[in-house]
Amino acid sequence: MADNKLLPKLLQNLLDILNDEEYYDITIEVGNDPYIKIFRAHMVILHYRSPYLRRILSTNKKKNDETLTHIKLPNISPEIFQIILRYIYGGNLSLNEYDNSVIIQTLIAANELSLQELILYLQSFLIENKANWMEQNFNLMYQTSFENDTFSELQKYCTDLMTKEPIKIFNSLNFSSIPEKLLITIIQNDNLQMSEIQVWEHILKWGHAQNPELPSDITNYSKDDFNTLKSTLQQFIPFIKFYNLTNKEFTDKVLPYREILSEELFINLLKTFLSLSDPNIKPSDNLKPFGNDPYIKIFRAHMEFKGNKQTGKENNSGKQRSKKQLERSGIPPSVLASLHDAALKHLCGKDSLIYPDQTPLSRISSRAFNELRESVPNLAPKQCLK
Incomplete structure (x- = not known):
């Protein structure tokens, strides 16, 4: 059985090699004027640790024993490369000692050097430890995550935040700096939870x-x-x-x-809202693409029917109308029952609204349900306690 107690000494010895002035066989010029630094390293370690550096080294072999291999990395700052180099040699990082902006720059550099293990590690660290900071700097995180498909975990984080908790983005300190295109992407999402x-x-x-x-x-x-x-x-x-x-x-x-x-638009809105006698009533949605969807109407009828039944409104005039509409739809009761359960979970804040993909009703999004739920206020809150 391997004894991990032996690893710290090995890792420290590998880090000590970075300071070696006798056995290095490559120099790396990092950064751009006026911020350039020359690092000494060892080709065999770089070759096996970084696919990107391996490709560069294969085209920059030593011409003779007297000449050192020299490569340039102008897109990475010396400060960030120092962090990367310690990871390449020692296999670990202490990220808590670095500013958040430095971690982001390290992630970008790791991507350039094809350090897949480090990319995954940095993404997980940010998501697990820097969520509040990322919410306040959403524009930066969104742009960074979608610059390259490699940052899949951050992409998922940003997408989930946009859909499920957009209010955090809208209340962030940097909200006003969000680009128009990104903001439109957020508000046109039919699953927006706002x-x-x-x-x-x-x-x-x-x-x-x-x-x-x-x-x-x-x-x-x-x-x-x-x-x-x-x-x-x-x-x-x-x-x-x-x-x-x-x-x-x-x-x-x-x-x-x-x-x-x-x-x-204003005249149409004015006509519609002036026709409402109750200030708290919402008009029919004539703008939403799903507003007149027949399946939306079927689900609304189902929810109204269940709401009336649960509250004992047996004589409600809409009950029979809803029941007949459901019968004409031809949708199996078992499917409607599963939809009802999903709707209750969403209403109680326990789950996102997910419908069976095999039914046409899968077209009803969470945002659509947020609007439909106003039609069924009689879904008893007591059920949320179950």
Whole structure:
């Protein structure tokens, strides 16, 4: 049986080789002017530890015994290469002693040198230990993770955060620096776990941040001010689901900004919301691509039927209508039952909404359900305790 107690001495000896001034056989010029440093190393170690360096060394063999091999790595800073070199020789890193930005630079350098083991290790370390920092610096993390397919774990982390906890991104200190394209990618996600009014308010916040010269009080806006904000936010408007706001939300939060909406959209919204007698009712969603989907309507009917049944509303006028609609759909009761269970888990905050892929109802996204759930408030909260 191997005794790991012998490893520390071996690793220390390998690190000591870095300071050897007699047996090194390669010099590495790292960085760009004026920040250049020459490192001494050993080809045999570099050859076996880094596929990238192995390829370089194969094309830079010594011409004779008197000439050292010399290679250049201009894309890596001396500080970062020192960290990488200690890993190559010693096989470990103490990341807690480094700033977060240094860890990110080390990850990028590890990718250039094809150090797959280190890439996986650094990604895991960031996710497990630096989640709060990554949320506050989401723009940097997103751009870094998608620069190369090698950073698959960080890509998954960013995608999950965008979908399941977008409010953390929107509340981050660097929210205003998020590029337009990335922000659009976030808000157009049908599985976004945010209310529509939150999306609208944060888009406005982002728009104001891009134009700090605008008055803080909208009542002081001039025509030019509205045009400036309209120009900034025009790419976002198609992805805001205004028809999923309540009458009160529309009146308080959207109406003051009517000048940044197209005339056609504003008139349609105004007609719709003026027709609502209850300020807390949401109009039919005529903008969402799934708003008139027949399967959405079937699921809504199912949920309304279950909600009425659970609360004992046997005489509810919608019960029979919902029941008939379900019967006409031809969807097996067992499938609807599994959908109902999934919906309850999501409603109780215990799970994301996942539907059976073998049914057309798999088209109902989590974001769609967030909007449908308002139709079934009678799904008893007591079930969340089970």
